[in-house]
Amino acid sequence: MSPGFEPRALKDIDHLPEAEQHMILRELAAFAKGSSPNADVRKLRGGGGYRLRIGRWRVLFARVNGQIVVYRVLDRKNAYR
Numbered sequence: 001m002s003p004g005f006e007p008r009a010l011k012d013i014d015h016l017p018e019a020e021q022h023m024i025l026r027e028l029a030a031f032a033k034g035s036s037p038n039a040d041v042r043k044l045r046g047g048g049g050y051r052l053r054i055g056r057w058r059v060l061f062a063r064v065n066g067q068i069v070v071y072r073v074l075d076r077k078n079a080y081r
Helices: 007-014 018-033
Strands: 040-043 050-054 057-064 067-075
Touching (some): 007 018, 018 057
């Protein structure tokens, strides 16, 4: 299963350096396939979303009908505002 992306998440990824884009997409694909058992995922307070920690980046996503839908990819200093 591959993750789906909201348009804003795609813009977030496009603004990152190419090496970090590849790292995030690789880790996200591994998490979506279930081959990343030690992934740092936490449920966000106050909403139905989750966050996946990849280095200094936070991938904010929701589970919709068993699929992962990414809605933001942010630096950790901006992720929880």
